[in-house]
Amino acid sequence: KAGVTQTPRYLIKTRGQQVTLSCSPISGHRSVSWYQQTPGQGLQFLFEYFSETQRNKGNFPGRFSGRQFSNSRSEMNVSTLELGDSALYLCASAGETSNYGYTFGSGTRLTVV
């Protein structure tokens, strides 16, 4: 079956702009989570969506937001981009009833200049 698909793979944006990243989970997975990966901070949890509802949220400013659609596809949005937002953004999907482990996408590499 198809894996987790993230688009686009690469993005270059200018400070102050906003960006939207997309994630299509594995078919049947209703939980979608987002992580930010940077060399300095490592992997940090952004948020998790389940059945269109945000179920968990990490410690990120309100500039970072997300949503999930009825088909479980998810988007995350970052507004007013800062240089420090440059990172690999990873989406992961999982089943609904237990922690069997995420399946990660290949990520979107965001560069803010």
Added chain:
Amino acid sequence: AQSVTQPDIHITVSEGASLELRCNYSYGATPYLFWYVQSPGQGLQLLLKYFSGDTLVQGIKGFEAEFKRSQSSFNLRKPSVHWSDAAEYFCAVAPTSGTYKYIFGTGTRLKVLA
């Protein structure tokens, strides 16, 4: 505070040698435990997981990990490393409540010498 510690940032081993990557965690109760591997420019792939029961778990690619409750550790091992194992390895913990909010370690980068 909840945390995951991977004390080795870099490890270099020769091909065919054995490997052990260390992971210690600090958590309120015994969490679910995972090891993931990441190749350059890629996402993370699940190697193995521990939920309960047998403390020695087998994973993909010949990896295994042992959970030691008394030491709050979940070390990853492989008896004979292959050049293709060169990657970054992440230990992670998750709550047993069924929700997904993982805490990852900072990773160990493995280099394999031919």
